[in-house]
């Protein structure tokens with residue numbers, strides 16, 4: 001089937017395109033940008049989508065997702081995670097290895113990719129663990145996982161506390177030109193903390209996680225990346241200190257990239273004040289100074305990409321005392337409208353925002369996605385940046401609904417998500 005998307009505002013940062021026009025999809029690929037559409041409109045084999053007033057861009061790429069399968073299928077599966085991604089405008093997602101069993105060897109990688117091919121509706125790229133079982137001790141089978149299709153390594157959810165192990169990982173990955181992806185946290189400094197350490201944690205009587213817990217490890221990882229020359233990617237930057245360290249590292253030429261999540265640039269630890277477990281995540285929501293620093297980092301390019309850290313947990317698991325609830329929130333279905341707030345606030349241009357959700361994250365992991373170049377796979381999102389929506393967690397396509405944004409009135413609605421020329425979501 002062919003699809004003609006006509007009259008939209010086509011924005012593709014990978015080609016420097018921002019113009020009104022038409023896009024023709026044929027045989028699963030981007031075919032052309034036809035000036036005249038009459039011929040195609042009269043062709044019965046062409047589905048015509050009127051995109052007037054809408055933005056047409058490469059499908060979004062999320063390099064930080066927890067799909068939970070294998071092992072935690074009550075939270076999310078590869079099937080539901082993909083449907084949720086499609087509903088959020090994402091056509092490619094990268095899944096973290098903290099499943100059960102952990103994705104620390106090629107057989108788990110192959111299992112995930114097989115499931116994604118048979119049950120998934122968007123492109124799924126797995127990340128392998130740095131260490132066996134994410135235990136932080138012995139390196140996982142990185143070479144085999146790379147051969148099987150892993151695009152990077154990370155012990156996300158857990159830091160690699162041993163600096164020598166981190167050094168070995170950074171030396172080893174260079175043979176495959178993949179990055180080490182760091183969940184930067186000093187477990188000893190975090191201790192039993194459940195939220196950001198500060199005024200709010202004191203008022204609430206909850207144990208805090210200091211910003212230093214993140215800053216120390218960002219500093220360590222940058223230092224080891226400098227020592228080894230490895231490519232380092234820092235996950236979910238949440239502190240002013242991290243932003244400063246990454247900015248300085250980039251200035252002196254260290255091979256480091258970074259991402260921030262919509263919840264860290266939108267919320268502060270004030271969101272915890274009602275002991276809402278849907279405001280409990282790791283790293284925790286920080287203070288306003290940190291939030292502003294993350295926003296400044298996104299603006300000046302210190303933080304390259306927006307990633308969701310989509311972390312589904314079942315309602316039963318979250319409906320407990322704050323101390324006992326697991327860390328994490330779902331994010332795929334709220335990422336677009338929350339990111340559009342940065343555009344409305346004048347922090348990012350629309351092109352810039354789209355870039356941080358498409359070609360830039362794709363390039364960090366060499367995915368070859370996030371583009372509308374003729375000949376590439378037709379992974380496209382059509383969205384209305386002005387349409388008002390109310391976030392309703394009961395309507396999420398995710399198996400879980402742990403979101404602090406329930407009931408929020410936002411702007412930005414996904415109208416169509418297309419993967420390899422196939423419509424996988426329409427709003």
Ligand SMILES: [Zn+2]
Pocket residue numbers: 156157158183235236282283
């Ligand atoms: Zn993490």
